[in-house]
Amino acid sequence: xxxxxxxxAWRNERGAFGFYAVLLATAVLVPLLNLAVPEGSALHMxxxxxxxxxxxxxxxxxxxxxxxxxxxxxxxxxxxxxxFALGGYAMGxxxxxxxxxxxxxxxxxxPDFMVFLNWSELxxxxxxxxxxxxAAIMVLLAPGLLAYVFGWLAFRSRVTGVxxxxxxxxxxxxxxLAFFRNEMGFGGNNGLTDFKEILGFDLKAPGTRMALFLxxxxxxxxxxxxxxxxxxxxxxxVVQAVRDAESRTRFIGYRVESYKLWLFVFSAMLxxxxxxxxxxxxxxxxxxxxxPINSIEVVIWVxxxxxxxxxxxxxxxxxxxxxxTWFTTVLPDIWLYALGTxxxxxxxxxxxxxxxxxxxxxxxxxxx
Amino acid sequence: MNVPHAFSxxxxxxxxxxxxxxxxxxxxxxxxxxLSHNTVLYLEDITVxxxxxxxxxxxxxxxxxxxxxxxxxxxxxxxxxMMDVITGKTRxxxxxxxxxxxxxxxxxxxxxxxxxxIGRKFQKPTVFEQHTxxxxxxxxxxxxxxxxxxxxxxxxxxxxxxxxxxxxxxGLKEHRGALAGVLSHGQKQWLEIGMLLMQEPxxxxxxxxxxxxxxxxxxxxxELLLSLAGKHSVVVVEHDMDFxxxxxxxxxxxxxxxxxxxxxxxxxxxxPKVVEVYLGEPRC
Numbered sequence: 001x002x003x004x005x006x007x008x009a010w011r012n013e014r015g016a017f018g019f020y021a022v023l024l025a026t027a028v029l030v031p032l033l034n035l036a037v038p039e040g041s042a043l044h045m046x047x048x049x050x051x052x053x054x055x056x057x058x059x060x061x062x063x064x065x066x067x068x069x070x071x072x073x074x075x076x077x078x079x080x081x082x083x084f085a086l087g088g089y090a091m092g093x094x095x096x097x098x099x100x101x102x103x104x105x106x107x108x109x110x111p112d113f114m115v116f117l118n119w120s121e122l123x124x125x126x127x128x129x130x131x132x133x134x135a136a137i138m139v140l141l142a143p144g145l146l147a148y149v150f151g152w153l154a155f156r157s158r159v160t161g162v163x164x165x166x167x168x169x170x171x172x173x174x175x176x177l178a179f180f181r182n183e184m185g186f187g188g189n190n191g192l193t194d195f196k197e198i199l200g201f202d203l204k205a206p207g208t209r210m211a212l213f214l215x216x217x218x219x220x221x222x223x224x225x226x227x228x229x230x231x232x233x234x235x236x237x238v239v240q241a242v243r244d245a246e247s248r249t250r251f252i253g254y255r256v257e258s259y260k261l262w263l264f265v266f267s268a269m270l271x272x273x274x275x276x277x278x279x280x281x282x283x284x285x286x287x288x289x290x291x292p293i294n295s296i297e298v299v300i301w302v303x304x305x306x307x308x309x310x311x312x313x314x315x316x317x318x319x320x321x322x323x324x325t326w327f328t329t330v331l332p333d334i335w336l337y338a339l340g341t342x343x344x345x346x347x348x349x350x351x352x353x354x355x356x357x358x359x360x361x362x363x364x365x366x367x368x
Numbered sequence: 369m370n371v372p373h374a375f376s377x378x379x380x381x382x383x384x385x386x387x388x389x390x391x392x393x394x395x396x397x398x399x400x401x402x403l404s405h406n407t408v409l410y411l412e413d414i415t416v417x418x419x420x421x422x423x424x425x426x427x428x429x430x431x432x433x434x435x436x437x438x439x440x441x442x443x444x445x446x447x448x449x450m451m452d453v454i455t456g457k458t459r460x461x462x463x464x465x466x467x468x469x470x471x472x473x474x475x476x477x478x479x480x481x482x483x484x485x486i487g488r489k490f491q492k493p494t495v496f497e498q499h500t501x502x503x504x505x506x507x508x509x510x511x512x513x514x515x516x517x518x519x520x521x522x523x524x525x526x527x528x529x530x531x532x533x534x535x536x537x538x539g540l541k542e543h544r545g546a547l548a549g550v551l552s553h554g555q556k557q558w559l560e561i562g563m564l565l566m567q568e569p570x571x572x573x574x575x576x577x578x579x580x581x582x583x584x585x586x587x588x589x590x591e592l593l594l595s596l597a598g599k600h601s602v603v604v605v606e607h608d609m610d611f612x613x614x615x616x617x618x619x620x621x622x623x624x625x626x627x628x629x630x631x632x633x634x635x636x637x638x639x640p641k642v643v644e645v646y647l648g649e650p651r652c
Contacts, residue, residue, distance in 0.1 A: 235518040237503055241496045248494045251455060252508045252567060253482035262515045 016228060019311040027217040031210055047206045054213040054281045056318050061223045061274035063301045063317035064310055068227055069267040071307035073260060074243030078295045079168030080271050082175050083143035085289035087272025090142050092192035092285040094135030099196050113187045123185045132199055139276040140269045147268030155257040169292045176290035191286025198280050216277045223270055227310050239263055300343050306353025315354055401485055401570055402469035408433045408571050408601040414463035416449055423449040425625035436597035438612045439605045441622035447605045451573050455488050456481045487569030491576045493556035497549030501540050501559060504548050505531045508563035538562040554585040574604045578611050590614045
């Protein structure tokens, strides 16, 4: 392809181009407004807002993960919060071990809640989490392994459609109940919190916040690029063929189960990364993250933005979460009703989500 | 395998598959397909029951290598069930099914059977509607279909050439970049045949290829199927007797799940048993 052809090809990729442009602008403007603009100026962005944007971006990564598996492969997972939370817990465990002797009980080895439960030593599955690289591997491995085992059983038995959705929901609910138990050793109801530092940097310092924000922006860019690479490869076309006509795909010689499993594991790992970036920014991870409602919310983000486009998922995650922040501050009682209404309206009138709405408006303007 | 058969001069040159040499396209030769007895498919004593109803009843059928076989029979005779058994969709209650001398079809999954060299065209055209015509053919292309291979797969010039060849053969060259969903019914049928060609199967199972086609389309389909026989073995299930007459040398009549008669179209049509159960009925 010549340079001009490439340039012309981009015209058909406005959405992706727009995504990269907005992401880059955000990654430049946010630090600028936060660090360069003096406090007190109307343009100054508070560190609180920086972290809020960082949180939205980690949600956007989760939305990309769900869009990959639902929008492209047609697997409606209502359990992706489980993978998100597992990634979050892996990161949380590392942050807990970093607290060291600064905890209430001053135990160098064990987190406070274990001392409180009169445990005499660190459980085996907490070993190694004092090292960042180990925790980073676990962020990928724990959700990936769960997705592999679950997917292997489900896809091999050819569980599809609404039945699969229900068992994914059961999966996340089972984990919710398990993590609530104190004996599990993950802090029970309270979860993991009171983090002090990450890689030796104070978590409350604006500089650390900014670094976490930039890391999340980078991760979102990479997740999006990886998602695009997958969906535009022949693998992506096979996956979309599975979505549209599963048995036909089998009859031309594709092992459909392997494809679903591969994508499901990849998507789960992506969700795990999102969770790991989310936890240090919000400062807590507790079993509430496993709540099936959370998984359903992610699906709503993707539906609102427009499934099967990746940038639609990002847009949906940001728009819905911004609305959530606004509603829960101004009209906290209304939020769930608003969310429900939004989902109904989108399902009835905007099957392609906001992305589809923009396309339709443009078409109409072009016709007029 | 490559001896031109009696009808080949009736086929326009553009429809005749071009001669292939090994360097143009890496041919997908299914490993282990043994045609030493010149028989590509053995079905013996196959029985399939659905809730007590015997869809296939001790069906025994052999297909020779390179043959073009038509299978006819009234509705419910078990034609589609037979295809389901061969392609691994339905497991029979009893009986054996062998592909060549050595491949036992009953122990294999659908993708394994497809990869071994059996392609199927469905009664209702099922193409991937959200993919372009080109992508449909690309997806069906023979070769290693494992996940990691697909992630980094790039079309080689030879493969591109092959797709263009098939596009030409099925007359969809102008629709290369169109979504398969917008094609007409007949075009979808052709695309599906094109997908079969891309699979490079040894045995093609074709279920009602001309249903809903115009007479011209039917004629071209007949030409295409005739051109395939010899190089591939083709089994065609069809209701349209004129179509069967135009392509078949060997016809098998199924009735209530087993073979009622077998022979040339004239032999079969004059068989009193056949006349009674099938041809005696008013044609539709």
